[in-house]
Amino acid sequence: MNSRRSFVKSIGILGLGSFLLASCQKLGLLRPRKFKGKVIVIGGGAAGVYATYLFKQQGIDVILLEASDKIGGRLGKLLGFADYPIDLGAQWMHGRTSIVGEIVANGNVQVTIDNTEYSYWFQNQMVTSLPKDILIKDTSIFEGEDLPDVSFAQYATDQGFSADYQPIVESLAGDYGADASDLSVKMMNLEELNWSSGDDDYKFKETYFDTIISNFGNQITALVKTQSIVNKIDYTQDQVTVTCANGQVYAADKVLITVPITVLQSPDIQFNPILPSDKTTAFSKIGMGPGMKVFFKFSSKFFADNIYGGSVCAAYFNDDIGKVTQDFILIAFVMGHQAAALSALPNDAAVVSALMAELDLMYNGLATSNFLDAFVQDYSKNPFIRGAYSYSKLGIEETSRTTAAKSIDNKLFFAGEAMNLNGHHQTVHGAIETGFREFSNIMELS
Numbered sequence: 214m215n216s217r218r219s220f221v222k223s224i225g226i227l228g229l230g231s232f233l234l235a236s237c238q239k240l241g242l243l244r245p246r247k248f249k250g251k252v253i254v255i256g257g258g259a260a261g262v263y264a265t266y267l268f269k270q271q272g273i274d275v276i277l278l279e280a281s282d283k284i285g286g287r288l289g290k291l292l293g294f295a296d297y298p299i300d301l302g303a304q305w306m307h308g309r310t311s312i313v314g315e316i317v318a319n320g321n322v323q324v325t326i327d328n329t330e331y332s333y334w335f336q337n338q339m340v341t342s343l344p345k346d347i348l349i350k351d352t353s354i355f356e357g358e359d360l361p362d363v364s365f366a367q368y369a370t371d372q373g374f375s376a377d378y379q380p381i382v383e384s385l386a387g388d389y390g391a392d393a394s395d396l397s398v399k400m401m402n403l404e405e406l407n408w409s410s411g412d413d414d415y416k417f418k419e420t421y422f423d424t425i426i427s428n429f430g431n432q433i434t435a436l437v438k439t440q441s442i443v444n445k446i447d448y449t450q451d452q453v454t455v456t457c458a459n460g461q462v463y464a465a466d467k468v469l470i471t472v473p474i475t476v477l478q479s480p481d482i483q484f485n486p487i488l489p490s491d492k493t494t495a496f497s498k499i500g501m502g503p504g505m506k507v508f509f510k511f512s513s514k515f516f517a518d519n520i521y522g523g524s525v526c527a528a529y530f531n532d533d534i535g536k537v538t539q540d541f542i543l544i545a546f547v548m549g550h551q552a553a554a555l556s557a558l559p560n561d562a563a564v565v566s567a568l569m570a571e572l573d574l575m576y577n578g579l580a581t582s583n584f585l586d587a588f589v590q591d592y593s594k595n596p597f598i599r600g601a602y603s604y605s606k607l608g609i610e611e612t613s614r615t616t617a618a619k620s621i622d623n624k625l626f627f628a629g630e631a632m633n634l635n636g637h638h639q640t641v642h643g644a645i646e647t648g649f650r651e652f653s654n655i656m657e658l659s
Contacts, residue, residue, distance in 0.1 A: 247657040250466030253278060253455050255443050258286020259425055259641045260628040261471035263312075264648035265436055266429040271656065276465075277433065278441040278457065280597040284430050286473075287598060288422040288641065294588050295510060295540040299532065300420045301590045302506075303641045308411025311642035312649070316428055323418035325535030332517035334575055336377055339517065347374060347381055355385065360402050364607055366393040383549065384527035390601035390639055392502055392549025400605035407636035416535035421641060442597075446470075447485040448624045467624060467655045471648070474499050474617075474631035475599040488621070495616035498609040499631050503552035503593035504601025507545040507568055508532070511583040514541045515576055525571040526551055541583075543572075548601055552593060561589040602639040603631035614638070618647070626651040 252268055254261045257279030268275040277284070289301030306313055306324060317324050333340050347354055347369070354372055355365060363371070365386040369378060379393065386393035389401065417424060438461075445456040452464045476482065477496045507526075520529040532542040545568050547555055555564045565587040572580035592598050618632035628647035630638050637643025 252467045253463055253465040254469045256471035257284035259644040260648040262430050263645045264469055264652045265433045267652040269433055277437045278443055279439045280442040282439050290420050290422040295542050297536045297538045298420050303421050306415040307640050311410045312645050313642040322424055324415040327414045327416050327534045329518035331519045331521055334522035347378055355398050360398045362397050362399040364394050365396045368398045380522040380524050380527050384521035387527050387548035389604045390548055391604040395500055395606045397605050397607050400609050404636045418535055443482055445483045453624050469626045469651050471629045473598050474501050474603050491616055495613045498613040500604045500606030501600040502549055503556055505547040505552045506590045508588045509543045510586040511541045512585055513583050515579040516543050523571050525567050556591055556593045564589050
């Protein structure tokens, strides 16, 4: 998975801030706060959980409203499918220079670097290299300076790559949560320039979900109100009023909104007054497409560790890296139009059947002869998530994420991976950085 992180940048201000905050917390050295009011956090993903944890640590009156029946957002855990717990959502830690990396370094969290090699399904055969280089180790044709605002698909065509390469292109775009026809080559590169957490990817011995929940989530249990679907936010008065679908009304001095960008793009939360047009326009320019992970359990390991290039699913990954297991688990990592097509099928059995047919084609029927079980996780159908993670689509401006993340009237604040401004969107540690940033803004520490 480290193809997307080909160059390491110096530590960014936000990343450094996270480290300083963590160290200050341990030593009790945070300078006296100015803000002493009440805070409502909306959304129980990584950003919301971490921010709530920080507010609690500083003695702030805070509650977290989560629409579903549990916290974690796009983190999740599956038990009983394999002989180890499986990450349903985010599972790779991208680099170690982050607050998550510090948890791993200082805590009892075991990770293993994932440096597995790639195989390619190309022209109806499995190969370990391509006739024309589109991905050379950790560098791809989509990386460089002064690249145009065209899609991955168009840019590959412009560079002379035939249609045979398009499934490979889809796999590379899918790593960014996008369809190859939607992801901007220009903005992906500009945003990557700020990346500072490191270019190696790691897998957890246990789960990413447990790492976040055990370090932060378990400390805020009493402050979380689940099944609280926010449908109205009124910030016309001195205090902000938040109304939920169940009729419950809450009031606070500051509200931190950490819901996915898909929810902000929808009319599900009505704001009074309506949000400024430049902000809603910025929301609309940030992409977040369908995403699905399908887990297969087989009786033997007949498959390569990383397979790029399927036409039903562009990327398959072996899940045993860093795990203590006797099982053989292969993940279909489906994004973009491929995820949309599978999600539109009538049921999970149809999804599994379509993917099994492709795996049987790749491996001469070995998928069917070794099949034991499958599990489908379709985040596109989760009403409170509705997709994978944010990406920079065609037409996005360099200021779009900054405008989207800007606070309103010193009352409404915005966090979450889509609101990350230092190139770490799409990641758990990037979401956590935004939780810290808005905690700092609300506490008037900066």
